[in-house]
Amino acid sequence: MKVPPLNVRLGATRFDPDDAPHIDASALVPGSPEARAVVAVCPAGVYRETPTAVLADAAACLECGACLAVASGGLRWTYPRGSTGVRFREG
Amino acid sequence: MSEVDVDVAVVGAGPAGSAAALRLAERGLQVALVERGDSPGSKNLSGGVLYPATLAAAVPSFAADAPYERRVVRHVTTLLQRESVVSLDYTDSALGAARGEAAAAAAPTTAPNAVTVLRAHFDPWLAGKAEEAGAFLMPGLKVEALATQGSGSGTRVVGIVSDGSVMRAHAVVAADGVNSFLARGAGLRPDPRPDQLAVGIKAVLRLGEERIEDRFGVGPGEGAAHAIVGDATAGVAGGAFLYTNRDSLSVGIVVRLDALVASGRTASELIEHLLGHPGLARYLEGAELVEYGSHLVAEGGAAMVGDVAHAGLAVVGDAAGLTINSGLVLRGMDLAVTSGLVAGDAVADAVQAGDTSASGMARYAAALEASPAMADMRTYARTPSFLEREGPYGPWGQAAQDVLRSAFVLDGAPRRPLRTLLRGAARRQSWRTWLGDASAGWRAL
Numbered sequence: 157m158k159v160p161p162l163n164v165r166l167g168a169t170r171f172d173p174d175d176a177p178h179i180d181a182s183a184l185v186p187g188s189p190e191a192r193a194v195v196a197v198c199p200a201g202v203y204r205e206t207p208t209a210v211l212a213d214a215a216a217c218l219e220c221g222a223c224l225a226v227a228s229g230g231l232r233w234t235y236p237r238g239s240t241g242v243r244f245r246e247g
Numbered sequence: 248m249s250e251v252d253v254d255v256a257v258v259g260a261g262p263a264g265s266a267a268a269l270r271l272a273e274r275g276l277q278v279a280l281v282e283r284g285d286s287p288g289s290k291n292l293s294g295g296v297l298y299p300a301t302l303a304a305a306v307p308s309f310a311a312d313a314p315y316e317r318r319v320v321r322h323v324t325t326l327l328q329r330e331s332v333v334s335l336d337y338t339d340s341a342l343g344a345a346r347g348e349a350a351a352a353a354a355p356t357t358a359p360n361a362v363t364v365l366r367a368h369f370d371p372w373l374a375g376k377a378e379e380a381g382a383f384l385m386p387g388l389k390v391e392a393l394a395t396q397g398s399g400s401g402t403r404v405v406g407i408v409s410d411g412s413v414m415r416a417h418a419v420v421a422a423d424g425v426n427s428f429l430a431r432g433a434g435l436r437p438d439p440r441p442d443q444l445a446v447g448i449k450a451v452l453r454l455g456e457e458r459i460e461d462r463f464g465v466g467p468g469e470g471a472a473h474a475i476v477g478d479a480t481a482g483v484a485g486g487a488f489l490y491t492n493r494d495s496l497s498v499g500i501v502v503r504l505d506a507l508v509a510s511g512r513t514a515s516e517l518i519e520h521l522l523g524h525p526g527l528a529r530y531l532e533g534a535e536l537v538e539y540g541s542h543l544v545a546e547g548g549a550a551m552v553g554d555v556a557h558a559g560l561a562v563v564g565d566a567a568g569l570t571i572n573s574g575l576v577l578r579g580m581d582l583a584v585t586s587g588l589v590a591g592d593a594v595a596d597a598v599q600a601g602d603t604s605a606s607g608m609a610r611y612a613a614a615l616e617a618s619p620a621m622a623d624m625r626t627y628a629r630t631p632s633f634l635e636r637e638g639p640y641g642p643w644g645q646a647a648q649d650v651l652r653s654a655f656v657l658d659g660a661p662r663r664p665l666r667t668l669l670r671g672a673a674r675r676q677s678w679r680t681w682l683g684d685a686s687a688g689w690r691a692l
Contacts, residue, residue: 157452157531159523162515165450165539172285197507199448199514199541219290220541221426222446222514225439226504234428238409239285239387246451246495246538247292247366 162201166216170243174236177214179223184210184230193226218242253279254598256407256416257382258390258429260287261366263564263583263590264422265373266305270591271420272380276598279414280374280382281407283389288370291424292449292542294488295363295497296472298581303358305588306376310358314368316492317470318343318359321463324575325526326644327477327487332526333647363470363490363497364580365451393419393433393560402433403604404559418559418594418603422587425543425565435557439568441504443547445485448518449499452534456494462530463491474575475527477644481520483510484640488577489530496534498522501544501577514541544579545570549624556612558605561590569620571627574639578623585620638676638684646672 160168179202184191186205194210195203200218204211219242224233235241257268260282268280284290296319303309320342325334343359378384394406394413406415407429421429425444430436456467463471470491479487485502500521507514522531545551551568555561563569564583571578593611597603615621649672653663673681 157522157528157534159519160536165536168536169539193508196511196513197446197504199446199518201515218539218541220446220543222444222504222541222543224426225444225543226441226508235283235290235389238283238389241290242540243285243289244292244367244538244540245289247288247368247370247540 166200169218170245171215172240172243173215174240176237177212178234178236178241179212179214179217180232181210181212183232184227186210188230190226190228190230194223194231197222197226251415251417252406253277253383253414253416255279255418255420255594256281256414257420257422258407259422259424259564259566260284260374260377260384260386261291261370261422261424261564261583262302262373262580263566263587264420265370265377266302266584266587267420267422267561267563267591267594268377268382269305269373269380270588271595272377272382274591274595274599276595278377278382279416280377280384281388281390281409282374282384282386285387286371287374287384287386288367291366291370292447292540293364293366293579294447294449294499294501294577295365295490295492296361296577297364297369298361298578299358300360301581301588302373302584305584306373312372313362314372315362315364317363317465317468319361319363319472320469321465321471323471323473325473325475326647327475327479327524327526328644328648329478329525331644331648331651333644333651361472363472363492365492365497390423390429393421393429395433402435402558404433404557417598418561418608420587420590420594421560421562421566422564422583423566425545427562427566430560430562430566433560435560436553436562439545439547439551441508443545443551443568445501445503445544445546446507446514446541447499447501447544448514448541449497449539450518450522450536451492451538452496452498452531453494453537454496454534458533459491459494459496465491474577476639477641478524478526479521480517480640481510481512482640483507483512483517487521489527495537496530498527498531501572503546544572546572549621549628552621552624554612555615556605556608558608559603561594561608561611563587563590569624571623573627582620582624585618586615589614589618589620636684636687638680642676642680645675649675
């Protein structure tokens, strides 16, 4: 099949974003193994490295927790508040 | 016993939590079933094959009203290479496969061996059964932490904290999923290691009922479950799945986090590699993506389960690491249901005996240990280390391709005997590799 790019795939999934971000990546050091691992394992492309910081777009988070498991403590990540975040209609 | 708001607070309305709440309510206890999603299932995602025997015993109306997608009558195991597909295709009357046209039309009156499910449709049904039994469902409520007294080994769980207020309970059932934040937050469970976790990434593709039945060779109501290894994950340790829903397909990968990081690839690249794979085109062509999601999978086996019972707390389902990846079969939801039912009975006993201390709750750990779910966890205890071997992710598919090509592709040159072909294919790997795979495989299975 013609593979839909990530932004189209995410566009098919419903999100009700929490206005208070549930991810804080400010302690991650760009270029560090932890930062690279977090970027690599996120299926939603939430994380982006710039020369000075690791940025997180929490609104696209699928809430799996893969990032937290590889971040070796360098990431603050919780579930968004009740009734917000991803809302699977298929699951 | 001290004053409480409810007898038992169950956190998470997935299969484990809803099964626990159902059983607790049946036993006459006052139960709150707390779910962070707006409705049960809205935060849940799995590949989608459920083995429903235990659930159908607990919920006798399963065959009549469970909203499953298709009953699985065809299990296909595939070694996928870039240029070839080698499959083992298993159908059997024991799987409930229809024989003849009359059989295909008959609706099953007993629960099938295996069914496909989509969690946003399935989980509300099971939570509804818990509600019918008397459990009080509280959706849209995120539990931030366990309320505890004491510290260290003297920690006692006395309730849950949500929106800054405490709901006190004689016991809490943590069915909060693979991340297991509640037990971890209270210092009652270690953080999982990246080699004990895999990330599952899935697309739901709308295809239509007729095309599904044509392409997968199944009748109305019947479905197929394909497990795929090799180039499906571009050689990264893990595998792929392709399951038929009523009018859509669930297709995705499950890759170990440590292997994914070491591969230098990204999760998004790997799912794109699968969806665009020429070996799957005949199934996926023309399908429309309707949802994309991901979920973690516990792959640490029995060693990861650890302590599931503490003073005032029982840990069930994914939160307790209860999943099995045998290489051929992926199981989680049935183990979740079993642990939920076992915990429901044990916690009801503890509350009714007025003893939810560590020793009172230990009856859950003992009952889980004695359950078929844990017996299966022990049976497959060596599988995680077997699946760390390289064999399944490339060399096996390459060897199968080499042998079958030599046997079937007639180019005018004289044929060589099969034993020569097998020897040639085997020599691409060292004997040590094959013997290692064989002996690890034998012990794992």
